[in-house]
Amino acid sequence: MNYQALADKIKIWGQELGFQKVGICDVDLSEHEAQLQKWLDAGYHGEMDWMARHGMMRARPAELLPGTVRVISARMDYLPPQAQFASNLSDPTQAYISRYALGRDYHKLIRNQLKKLGEKIALEVSNLGYRPFVDSAPILERPLAQKAGLGWTGKHSLILDKEAGSWFFLGELLVDLPLPVDDASVDQCGKCKACITSCPTQAIVADGIVDARRCISYLTIEFDGVIPEEFRPSIGNRIYGCDDCQLVCPWNRFAKLTEQSDFHRRESLNQADLVTLFMWDEETFLTNMQGSAIRRIGHLQWLRNLSIAMGNAPYSKNIVKALESRLGVTETLDIHIQWALAQQRGQIPLQSTQLKRLIRIVEKGLPRDA
Template sequence: MKARLQDYAREAGFAAMGICRPDSVPQIAGRLQDFVDKGRHGQMGWMAERMHWRGNPSALWPEARSVIMLAEPYTPDHDPLEILDRPDRAAISVYAQNRDYHDIVKKRLKRVGRWLLEQAPGHEIKVFVDTAPVMEKPLAEAAGLGWQGKHTNLVSRDLGSWFFLGAIFTTLEIEPDAPERDHCGSCTACLDICPTRAFPAPRQIDARRCISYLTIEHHGPVAEELRPLMGNRIYGCDDCLAICPWNKFAAAASEMRYAGREDLLEPKLAELAALDDAGFREKFSGSPMKRIGRNRFVRNVLYAIGNSGDPALSETVFPLLSDTDATVVDAAEWALARLSDLQD
């Protein structure tokens, strides 16, 4: 049964599968509590509010007996770090350069889940893709898919760092796999490359300093001391993923909808800053970037313009000084002042 499930999961588009018990990660409750107690979750209040479920997968659905963890690669065919040397262009996290992975992965999970129910009538399933209080990475480690590296992301000997995770909780008893052990060794590449020093220690992250958090989850102005460190990253940050040596074993992405759209691989900052709400919604329809809204997006673009060192981009900034959003105005004022300082 398990072997046939794995074969079907691969047929559905997943590159790897592992099984664990819902109670196989007892350590995460304490880690999560410490993370929240130190305020490292920033404005992500839902982490504290739903901690009981997030810290205990068994509490999320007490009837579940097995958790099927599945991995789907989105490995880029280019070096995501190269765009950082083009300050007039925007750096967008690889996962967000095309269609929203939530929709694609969830459809595949449901397909695998339906097959499982056909094989085991009378049982139930629930599928999760980053949309419920589920700690996917510790569960995936317990299921043998990889290990949480020093950057807290999952790393696999077979898939590298570039893969999405999905979970199927089921009332069916399935033999669990052995957990994966850590293979980071003495390497600290992911910690060393972080521009904002968001890792207080190996396997610990302070979201309040993480560029992915700052550009996606953080509302309002970003702390001024962090803005210059963001460079031209306007949505997410791939530095710690891209530098990982295990990526030499990364599996190629088979889903073409993960391949970067031509207009999002190296978009011009000037064009992005000019987007109004309607233009933003049209450009990012079906993209995960749509969720942050035009104002937060333009805020990020203005920080990147301020870091560009290109005085010609000032012309793009001037109209935004009278924007209706106060955070955009603040970012525009900062960008102009920064460009002026860099010229001096």
């Protein structure tokens, strides 16, 4: 078997299946085990118990699929056209949703394409053992991506590519073939700390290390409890995720718009008025979020996030009326609504200097048509 020729074919097949870049690496992640354990011991994973549940299996891909000797790492760009970064962030009456979640949930799409890639490889070899993963198993996908040459780990902990920035999804195909490996990517962040200084809640505690308990993405998506009051003003109008660390990254000026229409902004989010979204009943929420990653947080968490954003918005009788209409649903929701009402009745929040600076940076650095 000419494994180099097969590796070349795999990369071509990957591009034909919609991936913008494909790389190959071995399964040795032992150098990351100590750092992973240190991160867990510090409690930076918050209430994401599943991060600790599997121990060091995350750094040992062969334990997920016995016999695995290589990982095929693939990248799929998701930056949608008309992303409306600056317009959403600058208007506190509008909801900001992380760009990756504007369209359809990426998990199924990418997993299906990885499965097709595995099937193509299986036609070339006999008795192939393979398994695709897309955030669906305990695996350190970012170190694997860096090792496979897809990019380096930025100070915000995301993978960066000099030709594509960071607006892309990652997926892995574990195989039992001794394919030739690619050269690992080299760090090119240099002395830049834009992502660290721009984080609204100072969640990036060291280069490449994020304390999830302070991260807006974690607080609005993974955490379903009472969001600490100290973070609520900094959340602003971000109701699902946060892109600030990516928005200020100089490398994202080179990001390409996605070729996948599934990742475009869904019609139900074209008008992201806070009050309108807050007044969706559960059935409307489930219908409008059909096929979206947002659906998994559920209607109550959706309302919780929106109530914080409404508390951060300028005073409005409509906002106050909407908030009052949701009182008494659950104790957790009431805590956030009462806070929002106090914010509304107490003062009109002013747009922060940090946010104004972020918006200026975004407007200058966006790819054409984004």
